[in-house]
Amino acid sequence: MPVLVMKFGGTSVADLGRIKNAALKVRREVERGYDVIVIVSAMSGKTNELVGWVNETSPFYDAREYDAVVSSGENVTAGLMALTLQEMDIPARSWQGWQVPILTTSAHGAARFLDIPRANIDQKFAEGMKVAVVAGFQGVSPEGRITTLGRGGSDTTAVAFAAAFGAERCDIYTDVDGVYTTDPRITSKARKLDRIAFEEMLELASLGAKVLQTRSVELAMRYKVKLRVLSSFEDCDETSGTLVCDEEDIMESKAVAGIAFSRDEAKMTLVTVEDRPGIAAAIFGPLAEAGVNVDMIVQNISEENFRDHKGGVTDMTFSCPVDQVKRAEKAMADARARGDIKYDELVVDTDVAKVSVVGIGMRSHAGVAARMFRALASEGINIKVITTSEIKISVLIDRKYMELAVQALHDAFELDKAS
Amino acid sequence: MPVLVMKFGGTSVADLGRIKNAALKVRREVERGYDVIVIVSAMSGKTNELVGWVNETSPFYDAREYDAVVSSGENVTAGLMALTLQEMDIPARSWQGWQVPILTTSAHGAARFLDIPRANIDQKFAEGMKVAVVAGFQGVSPEGRITTLGRGGSDTTAVAFAAAFGAERCDIYTDVDGVYTTDPRITSKARKLDRIAFEEMLELASLGAKVLQTRSVELAMRYKVKLRVLSSFEDCDETSGTLVCDEEDIMESKAVAGIAFSRDEAKMTLVTVEDRPGIAAAIFGPLAEAGVNVDMIVQNISEENFRDHKGGVTDMTFSCPVDQVKRAEKAMADARARGDIKYDELVVDTDVAKVSVVGIGMRSHAGVAARMFRALASEGINIKVITTSEIKISVLIDRKYMELAVQALHDAFELDKAS
Structure with a gap:
C-alpha cells in the first residue's frame, strides 16, 4: 500500500x-x-x-x-x-x-x-x-x-x-490554505502558489512566512519528501494547497516566487571601526554570546573617512530584531570597555523593516535586482542596506514604507498572475 | 539505605x-x-x-x-x-x-x-x-x-x-488525617485510630470508609506492607495518621474497631420462591449479569408458608445499592418470563441503610452481636436483615435511624475511648 x-x-x-x-x-x-x-x-x-x-x-x-x-x-x-x-x-x-x-x-x-x-x-x-x-x-x-x-x-x-x-x-x-506570494493582509493581490521549491520555501519561512517550520523544510529537501501545505478548515482535493517540492518538479519559472518581509528590524552601525583582520569576529562573537540574532551584515569604507584619508578604519552595519537592540548595545559597550574593539559611536535606527524578493528563477533571470530597486525608487522609497544571496535580494527600508514596498514589488514582478 | x-x-x-x-x-x-x-x-x-x-x-x-x-x-x-x-x-x-x-x-x-x-x-x-x-x-x-x-x-x-x-x-x-472509628460527621465522638488491622481496614473500606482503595489494602496484607494513612495538609511526625498493619502488630484488642455504614441501600424480597437445588444460582446469576451488586443475602422459610403447610417454597431476601433496583427488578421479571424462576411477588424496600460493626477482636470476644442488638433495641430500632462474618456484623435498618444507630453503637462499644 x-x-x-x-x-x-x-x-x-x-x-x-x-x-x-x-x-x-x-x-x-x-x-x-x-x-x-x-x-x-x-x-x-x-x-x-x-x-x-x-x-x-x-x-x-x-x-x-x-x-x-x-x-x-x-x-x-x-x-x-x-x-x-x-x-x-x-x-x-x-x-x-x-x-x-x-x-x-x-x-x-x-x-x-x-x-x-x-x-x-x-x-x-x-x-x-x-x-x-x-x-x-x-x-x-x-x-x-x-x-x-x-x-x-x-x-x-x-x-x-x-x-x-x-x-x-x-x-x-x-x-491557512497554502503558501502565498506574500501576506494577503498586505495586498489583496496576493496569490496562492500551487507549487514552490524547497529553497524558496526555506527563504520564505525564515523570513517570516510562518507556515512551515524551517527545519521541516530542510529535512524535506534533503530526503526529497513532497510536502503539501493545506487548510484543515476547507474541503480539499488532490490539487488543494501548495506543494513544496524539488525545483525540477516546478514547470513555471518566474524570476520571483514571493515577497517576504519582517517588520520589527533594527539597523545598527558601528562608526569608525579599525579595519583589521579579525575585527568581524571581535564584533559578532560577543553579539552571538549575548543572544543577538544578527541578520544582515554590511561592511563598507565610510564616505567621510574616505574623504578625510583616515586609512585603516571602516563602518560596520548589521541588523537584528528590534527587541534585541539593548542587548546588542550592551555587548558592544562591554567589548569596547574590555579593549577588544574600538569605535567612535554606535548609531541605531529602530525604525526599519526588511523586505525580500525570493525566487529560484533569479538564477537564470538577469535584472531582478535592477527591477526591484527601480520599483522601490519609483515609489520614492530609500534603500538603507542591501544583501543578496543566490535566490534572494533583501533590503532594509524605513518601516513606514513597508506595506507600500511589498505592494509595489508584488506589482512589479506581476505576482498576481499565474506564470 | x-x-x-x-x-x-x-x-x-x-x-x-x-x-x-x-x-x-x-x-x-x-x-x-x-x-x-x-x-x-x-x-x-x-x-x-x-x-x-x-x-x-x-x-x-x-x-x-x-x-x-x-x-x-x-x-x-x-x-x-x-x-x-x-x-x-x-x-x-x-x-x-x-x-x-x-x-x-x-x-x-x-x-x-x-x-x-x-x-x-x-x-x-x-x-x-x-x-x-x-x-x-x-x-x-x-x-x-x-x-x-x-x-x-x-x-x-x-x-x-x-x-x-x-x-x-x-x-x-x-x-483526611487517618482512619476513624466512624465518620466524624455522624458523631463528634469519632476517634482517630492509631492502628488498624488489614482485615478491619478491608471491611471498613468496602463498607464505605473511602480512605483507601480496597485492592491496595489486600495487596498490603498479602505482602505485609505497613501502610500509613495521613494528611497532606497538616504537619506530620512519625506517629501521625493511622497505621494499617498486621494483626500481630496491634497491642490493643478491643472487640470492635469501627462502625461502618452505607446509606443508600435497598432490600428486595422474592416471596414464595421454589426451594430447590440451584435456585440461588437461578436468581443471582441474572442479577450479576445485569450488573447488580448484591451485598447481603438471606434465605428463610416464610412464616405464612410454614403455617399453611405449603412445602417446598421459601423467601429470598437480598440487598443492593438503591440505584440498581430498577435493573434488579427487570432482571427478575425477565428470569420469571423465561420460566427460569417462579415467585409470587418482589417486595422492594428502598428506604434502608446498612450499619456494620467491624473488629478482629470479635474472634475472641463473645457477645458482640448481643451487645449490638441490645444497643439498637434500646433505641427502638428494628433490625430488618442481619449478616455476619468472622470480624463483622451488619444489619439493615430503616434509613431514618442510620445516624442514631451509628451513635448508639459507637457509645455501646466505647469507641470514643482509647483501649
Whole structure:
C-alpha cells in the first residue's frame, strides 16, 4: 500500500469537533487506498499550559523533566484521534514516541532524529491497521528518557516519518490554505502558489512566512519528501494547497516566487571601526554570546573617512530584531570597555523593516535586482542596506514604507498572475 | 539505605502550591535518611477532564486508547514533582510506567501487576538519586501498550512499590488525617485510630470508609506492607495518621474497631420462591449479569408458608445499592418470563441503610452481636436483615435511624475511648 503522512497542528485539533473534522480528512485518504500515518500536535493552548507550569515550578528547569511534562499534550491528542477514527470504523491506533520508537539524540528540548525504525508500525499495517496516529514533537533518547524537538517540531516529525516510510507525500494541515506570494493582509493581490521549491520555501519561512517550520523544510529537501501545505478548515482535493517540492518538479519559472518581509528590524552601525583582520569576529562573537540574532551584515569604507584619508578604519552595519537592540548595545559597550574593539559611536535606527524578493528563477533571470530597486525608487522609497544571496535580494527600508514596498514589488514582478 | 514509599493523591497535588507542600514532606523523609519513592496521582480534575473527552469521542471506547489518554495526567504531575524537588536541591527524577517498567497484564482499565523490576530505579539510587517520582495508576502491557489499574489505582501502585522495594513503610497522604472509628460527621465522638488491622481496614473500606482503595489494602496484607494513612495538609511526625498493619502488630484488642455504614441501600424480597437445588444460582446469576451488586443475602422459610403447610417454597431476601433496583427488578421479571424462576411477588424496600460493626477482636470476644442488638433495641430500632462474618456484623435498618444507630453503637462499644 502506498503510505501518506498527514499532519494536524494545534488549531486543527483544538477540540473534539476539530479532531473529528481532521479524522474525516484522514478517512478520505484511507478510502483512496493509502496506509496513513497521522502526526498530531497538542490541542491548542495545552502546550502553553504545561510550559507555564514548568516555568513557574523551576525557572532553570531540568530539560528532561520539561520534556516529560510537555510531551503529554500530544499523547492525549493521539489517543483521542485514534478513538475518533475507530468510531468511523477505521482500524487505527495511537503511538507515543517510545512505542514507535522515535529515536533521537539526548538534546532535550531540541532533540534531533537518530532513527525511526519501521518494524513496529509496518507490522501493524500488515495486520490490517489502516492509520497509525503518532504523537508529534517527541521522541526517546538513548537513555530511555522522553525528548522533544522544540516548538513546531510536529512538522519535522511528519517529514521524518514521510522519509522513513517512503511516503508518497506529506500533507501539513494548518489554518491557512497554502503558501502565498506574500501576506494577503498586505495586498489583496496576493496569490496562492500551487507549487514552490524547497529553497524558496526555506527563504520564505525564515523570513517570516510562518507556515512551515524551517527545519521541516530542510529535512524535506534533503530526503526529497513532497510536502503539501493545506487548510484543515476547507474541503480539499488532490490539487488543494501548495506543494513544496524539488525545483525540477516546478514547470513555471518566474524570476520571483514571493515577497517576504519582517517588520520589527533594527539597523545598527558601528562608526569608525579599525579595519583589521579579525575585527568581524571581535564584533559578532560577543553579539552571538549575548543572544543577538544578527541578520544582515554590511561592511563598507565610510564616505567621510574616505574623504578625510583616515586609512585603516571602516563602518560596520548589521541588523537584528528590534527587541534585541539593548542587548546588542550592551555587548558592544562591554567589548569596547574590555579593549577588544574600538569605535567612535554606535548609531541605531529602530525604525526599519526588511523586505525580500525570493525566487529560484533569479538564477537564470538577469535584472531582478535592477527591477526591484527601480520599483522601490519609483515609489520614492530609500534603500538603507542591501544583501543578496543566490535566490534572494533583501533590503532594509524605513518601516513606514513597508506595506507600500511589498505592494509595489508584488506589482512589479506581476505576482498576481499565474506564470 | 532504607526505602520509604510516599503516595500523594489528586487533591494533595491539585496545583503547584500543593505539589510544593507535598515536596516539603518528601524532603523531610530524605533528611531522615530514606531513599524515597513518591507515587503521584493526576492533579485533581485532570483525570475527569481526560475521561470526559474519551467518553464524548467514543462511548464504547477502545480501552487501550482510553489508557493512553488518561495516563497522561499522572505523567504531568510526576515531572512537576521532580522539578519541585530539584528546586530544593534534592536529586530527583520522574518515571513513567514504561520507564520503570511497571509490568502489568493487558486488562486495560483494570490491569494487574505482573512485576516491578527494581534494576533501573536501584541503579539510579546507587548513582545518587534520592527520590524516584513514579506516575501512579499506570503500567505497560506485554504488548508494549500503556495500561491503567482503574480508579484509585495509585494507592495500589504505592503498595506494589513498597512490596517490590522492601520499603520500611508506605505512607498514603490524603485529605483526611487517618482512619476513624466512624465518620466524624455522624458523631463528634469519632476517634482517630492509631492502628488498624488489614482485615478491619478491608471491611471498613468496602463498607464505605473511602480512605483507601480496597485492592491496595489486600495487596498490603498479602505482602505485609505497613501502610500509613495521613494528611497532606497538616504537619506530620512519625506517629501521625493511622497505621494499617498486621494483626500481630496491634497491642490493643478491643472487640470492635469501627462502625461502618452505607446509606443508600435497598432490600428486595422474592416471596414464595421454589426451594430447590440451584435456585440461588437461578436468581443471582441474572442479577450479576445485569450488573447488580448484591451485598447481603438471606434465605428463610416464610412464616405464612410454614403455617399453611405449603412445602417446598421459601423467601429470598437480598440487598443492593438503591440505584440498581430498577435493573434488579427487570432482571427478575425477565428470569420469571423465561420460566427460569417462579415467585409470587418482589417486595422492594428502598428506604434502608446498612450499619456494620467491624473488629478482629470479635474472634475472641463473645457477645458482640448481643451487645449490638441490645444497643439498637434500646433505641427502638428494628433490625430488618442481619449478616455476619468472622470480624463483622451488619444489619439493615430503616434509613431514618442510620445516624442514631451509628451513635448508639459507637457509645455501646466505647469507641470514643482509647483501649
